[in-house]
Amino acid sequence: MSIFELIRTALSGLPRPLKRVVLIGFDMAVLAAAVWCSYALRYGTYFVPGPKQSLLIAAAPLVAIPIFVRMGLYRAVIRYLPERAIWTMLQAMTFAALGWVAVVFLAEMAGTGIVPRSVPFFYWLIGGLVIVGSRFAAKTFIWAPPQEQLKQGQIVIYGAGEAGSQLAMALRSQGRRLIAGFIDDNKSLHGRDVAGQRVYPPDELPALISNYGVEEVILSMPSITPDKRQQIVANLTQYPIKIRTLPHIADLLAGKYLVSQIQEIDIDELLGRSAVPAEADLLRDMIQGRAILVTGAGGSIGSELCRLISLWSPRLLVLFEQNEFALYNAHRTLSGQGSFPVVPVLGSIADAALIKRVLAENSIEVLFHAAAHKHVPLVEANALEGIRNNVFGSLVVTQAAFETGVRDFVLISSDKAVRPTNVMGATKRWAELIMRHFAGKAQAAGTGQRFSAVRFGNVLGSNGSVVPLFEEQIAKGGPVTLTHPEMTRYFMSIHEAAELIVQAGALAEGGDTFLLEMGKPVRIADLARHMIQLAGETVRDDANPGGSIEIVTVGSRPGEKMFEELFYDAANAQKTRHPKILRATGRIENDDLPLALASLEQALADRDEGAARGILFDFVAGSARPVHQPPASDRPPAFAHAADQTSGP
Secondary structure (H helix, E strand, C coil), X not given: CCHHHHHHHHHHCCCHHHHHHHHHHHHHHHHHHHHHHHHHHHHCCCCCCCHHHHHHHHHHHHHHHHHHHHCCCCCCXXXXXXXXXXXXXXXXXXXXXXXXXXXXXXXXXXXCCCCCCHXXXXXXXXXXXXXXXXXXHHHHHHCCCCHHHHHHCEEEEECCCHHHHHHHHHHHHHCCCCEEEEECCCHHHXXXXXXXXXXXXXXXXXXHHHHHCEXXXXXXXXXXXXXXXXXXXXXXXCCCCEEEXXXXXXXXXXXXXXXXXXXXXXXXXXXXXXXXXXXXXXXXXXXXXXXXXXXXXXXXXXXXHHHHHHCCCCCEEEEEECCHHHHHHHHHHHCCCCCCCEEEXXXXXXXXXXHHHHHXXXXXXXXXXXXXXXXXXXXXXXXXXXXXXXXXXXXXXXXXXXXXXXXXXXEECCHHHXXXXXXXXXXXXXXXHHHHHHHHHHHHHCCCCXXXXXXXXXXXXXXXXXXXXXXXXXXXXCCEEECCCCCEECEECHHHHHHHHHHHHHHCCCCEEEEECCCCCEEHHHHHHHHHHHECCCEECCCCCCCCEEEEECCCCCCCCXXXXXXXXXXXXXXXXXXXXXXXXXCCCCCCHHHHHHHHHHHHHCCCHHHHHHHHHXXXXXXXXXXXXXXXXXXXXXXXXXXXXXXXX
């Protein structure tokens, strides 16, 4: 072990007050030595002070130390001492030298001796060099970071506010990574020091990466708006760095996280979506004190719906799921979270007797139908099973809900149901038409039941979606596979989707198809590139052949569309009281549906996939007929470009 390591170890073990005492003692010794050296330089020989000179030499540190204390020289932590501190130390030394000159003047007035006029100047010069030099020498040699810290790369903290300062102190206390400084948009902070670190403008980040080997940026702005946060994250993704963030300020205040707990950036922060708080009265009206059943309760959307429902005190929650392990996980997670019973039911939605019995025995009032086969290539390769589950399973559930008097029925649909080019999308459109059929029957019978569907795009992190696939490919070192470089999709977070589904159900009047505002469509190629950069990797392409992960185009899959739509006719989409929820208008009854279902059922019984596909797509194409247009004042202009104006909702 080197002498510097020995000194570092010895000093690190001292308490902070004792470290200050050691530093004060050092300063007293070197300042006294500086006065002696000043006399020696003046006389040009080895100087032996007499009694009077000895008193003046002793007076120098006694005058200087109170000035140093007042100017904060003993508050700074040497290992984090900024270059700007040089001026503070020189100012302190100047005042100390002037104070000593005053003592010398009083001594001369008292007749105790004369000090050569050049000695105070030499004292200021030597004292300044020793005080400044000793501290920066200690910072450079004694407190130099160990090699393991240098190998990890330095960190930049984006945001020099209170949260950023606390984060810097927390990271220092851990002693594992080095901080190159702060970045902040506040121009008044640029060039200043916060918590011992320099604050830089955002445009200096490339220089920090180049000069200091910065490999990570941590966002410490937990209270900024989502739009501002999205803009900052999008700007940072152009650099070869990893991006992480502090939790939201509400979570910090609630005690869910400590300021030192840093999270990975969620990919949804790049989607440009501004969150709208849920309307509590809509959630309460739909859930509180009611018996609720969720089909597909172990899936991505179903499980998130169940978690949301459990927060609003239902009377009863029934989890219906055909996957045993998924049902076990959902039941284990939700059991004991409230005073209401959670009932797990293992079974298929195509089992009419089971569905009807569960609805009747539990007096279900609200049914969220989320169960479906959703993976486009798998359903395309297994068309008959997709039709059996998604069409006839939905028929079983919807009919049972109607016959047992379920008050509110909400079908979870998909943007792929609009002008479908694949079996999954076509089966979802059939499910929407089945919902409308029974909404018409309920309206004709005057039962007061409300049947509705909620249509939206891709959900981030859902089972089988592109985001988990990209994460897995990035973790393996690539390549990341795209079906087409220009393909776009709509995305939203799974939590936002669940909240909007429940609120849409509360807004239903009967036969409604609700459309969730999905923001701007996202190029999948851009999504892949951003995810690679957020992981701290670089894209390998012609412009950057030295990148770490390659993006490869593998070609579109059967039935896959280049882009998705939310509307058959954007002009028929009416605004609701919720800014993120629109209602599509159209005919409720469809007299041709029972006959079409019978034909499709026969094709299914005959295992005739060709006939089944023909019926599936032909009927969907024929169902998209124009309907009346709402008044222009009710049309949402932001959605007017979303689709052509040729067919019904």
